Amino acid sequence: MKKIVAVGEIVVEIMATEPGDGFREPLSLIGPYPSGAPAIFIDQVARLGQPCGLISCVGPDDFGHLNMERLRADGADVSAVTVAPEGVTGSAFVRYRSDGERDFVFNIKHSACGRITRSTEGDRLLDSADHLHVMGSSLFSESIVALIRHAMDRVKARGGTVSFDPNVRKEMLTLSGMRAALETILGESDVFLPSGPELFLLSTATEEEDAIAEILDLGVTAVVLKRGADGASYYDGESTVHHPAFAVTEVDPTGAGDCFGATFVTAWLRGLAPARALRLAAAAGALAVTRKGPMEGTSTEHDIETFAARRHVAVT
Template sequence: MRVGCMGELLVEIMRDKVDVPLGVPGVFLGPYPSGAPAIFADCLARLKGEVFFVGAIGRDDFGFLVLERLQKDGVDTSGIKILDDFTTGVAFVTYFSDGSRKFIYHISRAASGQIFPEDVREEDFVKVDLLHVMGSTMLINENCRASYEKAIRIVREAKKRVSFDPNFRPELLGKDRARELFLPILRESFIVFPTEEELSVLTGEQDPLRAAEKVLSEGPEIVAIKQGKRGSTVVTKKEVYTLPAFPVEEVDPTGAGDCYCAGFLAALSRGMSVEEAGRFANAVGALAVTRKGPMEGAPTWEEVEAFLERF
């Protein structure tokens, strides 16, 4: 299965300890290659998926750090531009002991935000079997939104499928505008990967199962709810699968949700059932949190199989 992906390429710089606000002088770790679409693409490539990526970096060390990581893991980076007039995007992040996190982004006016419809070439996207849409990219600016809209149109006209991770970031755009942007994509998608909070943003419902039913009524076949330390719940029109998380020592949760999506789609492409794909994705997400850095814990297919043999 060839998967098309597009979006922000950036480095992440994070606090070395939890509960330290970003505005307080102190120690940061990084830079780590990051960007939700990039984490997804890198993980899927490590799971033996074929991935094509469209994005932009600056001609700087941060950009080459991200580009070289994607290339090393097998992502087709022929759609990535290297820009002289923009620097590579940066995200600063801190985590709190209640599980919440806070970001400061340098994205929309960096290379990350310089994706335009002309970068979306029809000859590239008609070749993909699936387009994975990241909501965070839709929130960056108008040209990123228009680029994804063009990619979705090309893929759907070619009778190919769309998967959608809302990846809502309130630091980038408000809930009402995000819902307005996300609903048309949801209706074009066969699978949606929301968190419980994102389900509420999409539907206005606080109960996750009722919210998932609302999403399914819009057209998707599968809603895979990412629930962090609790695992995931996968909902179809006929079944609800509650899949507990695997016990691991968490080092850094950044990117676990993106890796979950990669694991789920990789498993489906290998012929696994929806329930089996959810369990496999839980394992991928669990392994992803065991190392510091958004991409550092992304496992290979063989590593996931070996991990699952222990349970």
């Protein structure tokens, strides 16, 4: 079975229990929940029974322990997650507004995640990998961008493949060198997994089909567009497949895209037909939104298969 590796942030998420604007008053909070987009992605891959591992860094604290134990228990290789003696594990405080938007307070760049560097353990993990997954949220410093570029080169040199979920906000493009880094990563990706407007992040096109054609022209094999409660679409230049979302009650959307992406990439690496891969990924995304806590939304292969077999899709 092919091994999937990701590089990036491990954090805990702490949520306000009541919706409202920001954190400028004392609030009831719930958490810590294990989180970090690459960590959720790898946890979902592990729960599908696919070999996988993460290159990351945590502090010598309970938040780091919580994440490491969860990933390890679910079957991920955490040998390349280093514990920085002077570091503190990253955190994200989140509060939902009544309109469904979210306010965040992040401590990522200045946490242990900011110390993720090239290591012997990391290179060993990369040398055992068949596939690298890259997340835009991880590109928060020049040193981690350089590490991710190194990881891509190392995995590709051995004939491996790369998937890329841009999950960045447009403001991040103003960071020095960010656009160039994203363009290089996209140009070397096999599977691109944007969410909604992220399709146009690096494109001057205004129509979906023009942006997709531009991306496929770069040499990307498959574009998988996540459309939230409107489902998802797959494009490879020859075939197009749409899959509506499954009808569920949304409790917490954080992590849906990571569970979806992990399931799609695993299915793609297993050689499943695009329509089947998209259906399983949509099932994983739907299951994810029904649970509170980003990594709590990951599911076992059995649960995803059962859900996909029994459930009807929502009419959108």
